Amino acid sequence: MSEQSPLDPAEGDPFGPHNLPYGVFTTAGEPGRPRVGVRLGNHVLDAGAAARALGSPYAALLDRPGLDPLLAAGRTAWRDVRRALTAWVTVPAHRETIEPLLHPLDAVTMLLPYQVADYVDFYASEHHATNVGRIFRPDGEALTPNWKHLPIGYHGRSGTVVVSGTEVVRPSGQRKAPADAAPVFGPSVKLDIEAEVGFVVGVPSPQGRPVALGDFRDHVFGLSLLNDWSARDLQAWEYVPLGPFLGKSFATSVSAWVTPLEALEAARTSPPARDVPLLPYLDDSAEEEPGGFDIRITVTVNGQVIAEPPFATMYWTAAQQLAHMTVNGASLRTGDLYGSGTVSGPEVHQRGSLLELTWNGRDRIDLPDGGRTFLADGDEVTMTAWAPGPDGVRVGLGEVSGRITAAPAG
Amino acid sequence: MSEQSPLDPAEGDPFGPHNLPYGVFTTAGEPGRPRVGVRLGNHVLDAGAAARALGSPYAALLDRPGLDPLLAAGRTAWRDVRRALTAWVTVPAHRETIEPLLHPLDAVTMLLPYQVADYVDFYASEHHATNVGRIFRPDGEALTPNWKHLPIGYHGRSGTVVVSGTEVVRPSGQRKAPADAAPVFGPSVKLDIEAEVGFVVGVPSPQGRPVALGDFRDHVFGLSLLNDWSARDLQAWEYVPLGPFLGKSFATSVSAWVTPLEALEAARTSPPARDVPLLPYLDDSAEEEPGGFDIRITVTVNGQVIAEPPFATMYWTAAQQLAHMTVNGASLRTGDLYGSGTVSGPEVHQRGSLLELTWNGRDRIDLPDGGRTFLADGDEVTMTAWAPGPDGVRVGLGEVSGRITAAPAG
DSSP, X not given: XXXXXXXXXXXXXXXXXXXXXXEEXXXXXXXXXXXXXXXXXXXXXXXXXXXXXXXXXXXXXXXXXXXXXXXXXXXXXXXXXXXXXXXXXXXXXXXXXXXXXXXXXXXXXXXXXXXXXXXXXXXXXXXXHHHHHHHHOTXXXXXXXXXXXXXXXXXXXXXXXXXXXXXEEOOEEEEOOTTOSSOEEXXXXXXXXXXXXXXXXXXXXXXXXXXXXXXXXXXXXXEEEEEOOEEHHXXXXXXXXXXXXXXXXXXXXXXXXXXXGGGGGGGEEXXXXXXXXXXXXXXXXXXXXXXXXXXXEEEXXXXXXXXXXXXXXXXXXXXXXXXXXXXXXXXXXXXXXEEOOOOOOSSGGGOOSHHHHTTTTTSOEEETTEEESSOOTXXXXXXXEEEEOGGGOEEEEEEEEEEEEOOXXX | OTTXXXXXXXXXXXXXXXXXXXXXXXXXXXXXXXXEEEEETTEEEEHHHHHHHTTOTTHHHHSSSSSHHHHHHOHHHHHHHHHHHXXXXXXXXXXXXXXXXXXXXXXXXXXXXSOOOOEEEEOOOHHHHHHHHHHHOTTSOSSOTTTTTSOOEEEEOGGGEEETTOOEEOOEEEEOOTTOXXXXXXXXXXXXXXXXXXXXXXXXXXXXXXXXXXXXXXXXXXXXXXXXXXXXXXXXXXXXXXXXXXXXHTOEEEXXXXXXXXXXXXXXXXXXXXXXXXXXXXXXTTOSSOOEEOOEEEXXXXXXXXXXXXXXXXXXXXXXXXXXXXXTSOOBOTTOEEEOOOOOOSSGGGOOXXXXXTTTTTSOEEETTEEESSOOTTOEEEEEEEEEOGGGOEEEEEEEEEEEEOXXXX
């Protein structure tokens, strides 16, 4: 086994040649030179070096310090580059050239793979929105009247999107319990996670021109895992009337790997049946391609599984979110990132936030080092996921992880 | 007069050498080469060419296609560059070199002068927030309980920030009157303005490290006028519970000129007295520099003045907004832009939105071409402003204007 070539990952490896997600890495030898990498098994191919070595015209897209040129290149280029990469890692004639360009994953540092333009976060799980509504508005309707008519979303802070592995400093801010006369200031005492999938826009669209449901694949390149860290106590005090702000803006973590949509053909699935008729720009009942993705997420805290949210249960699809986000004429830019919203399924162990899992702190989660309601300093949260691939092989979506460090003194 | 040198603007010109705002322009001869310009009277100095011609080391900051390097350079550089520019346009020995580098304003095209990183919009006028509360929650308290404890804000879409003069396409979207059974789709019928001042961040701050009140001047370079176009009908239906989204994200216009804070020393003024004690990170009572700016805004529709909002009446200051925005550890980037929120004074003619001026369409504004509640296609909205400068001379803040074009068919 120790002599096995990195070009021969084990059969059934979720990062086999059927997957080929993109990232950006540096090596210990050249920490100042970020480069595009493509994952194969537990190795990363220096894709730019491969393109150069093979005299490929795609060096213009791959021999770059970030994914942005590839993202902007469009669907035909995405397909052609993927075909080329598949050939490079599978055709025996390329073996000698390619093998030395594969770096062990544990010998490289992964970076945020593209410049995040605008970051939008949605709220697309009916189970999540229902749970949140029951927790915060126990006497009212769980879902707001607009929820089934449009995918609710808001803009987040793109400057604080960080790559998996980045430590997350516990945020401080104002909180106020309903019974308190005035707010108090201090480190958040309800630091939470939100297990999400993030969609990465490649091809821009002009201002004033909506992007139709059916044009999703022409604009969206791929997806990542996303953890939308949330300070529930800050959020609860600030969010009326203009929505979440500091409760979310301190950090959002994404996985280092962007999985192209083309690797997820076998994972496409129909979203749940809709209860109310949709306006035409959101009505996907006649779309050729099913709008959902069968992605199985696992959330761990300090290595212990706390939830297994099923992305297939999301009410609103990524294509609907894109159509909604642009129906007012808002333009898209390369690097726009939008989160699905917290993924929660119908079962208790499928809930994608501690808010839901502990019912806003009423219940505790048992970990080997003690119970938790919300996150403690030092906690490490990791989300992993996979989706069905061709021939029953899984497509790995990598992981997004982050460790909580204490709020600075003061 | 026709022979007057562009280096000699009329006495009292609000764009005299005491002002010197920065922008980015192209000429008809070289439309593909954006360059940094500094306004003097009705001319714009090609600042990079001037720096080159005079052998100035500031060519590295000025001979660039955007303001970003200057913004990032920091407070000492801002001061030194401003001193140099002042000398270039006032010292007789430079006249012969500088005069040919001044282009008439009407012969150049002004561009968005820097790359907008994150865009945040606040809600800092007590008069505005009170009016909005009375309109939308007539039976409740006008201000939400958090309003006087923290500057409420939210993230907007930075990708749709456009420079003054850019046409604004009327957005379409969902709206639903309370009595309607279901939402309808179509062009907004309540297209509005919000007269604001926008603050431009120059120097970044690291994630996890709040920026203190007193460090405002180390991070914020200057300000612009800002019109936060708002579709009130879209906003009303979508904004509960996560805040404004499509009602705002179609376009935000900013003036072409960024006025450095150094030009506004004489305009500093104390904010209104605060009604409730502030938490230490927001308490500016012991700050050396008064936190407000005495900026007088005029809003016109099709040339007719409809409002004169006084910025000096804003409850929350730009320094408080910056301290709040980062108190959770959110980082700053060069090019971050934050809007003050709609500027409304206590008087009816000081209200900075049509929502308030027409009391959500109950009243009409008379224009020569007919009455208005909200904006009609073809309407041109222009905001101008000035502030007190040294020796009683005004500091002009330029203008932000935009014309509404019809929503695309379909």
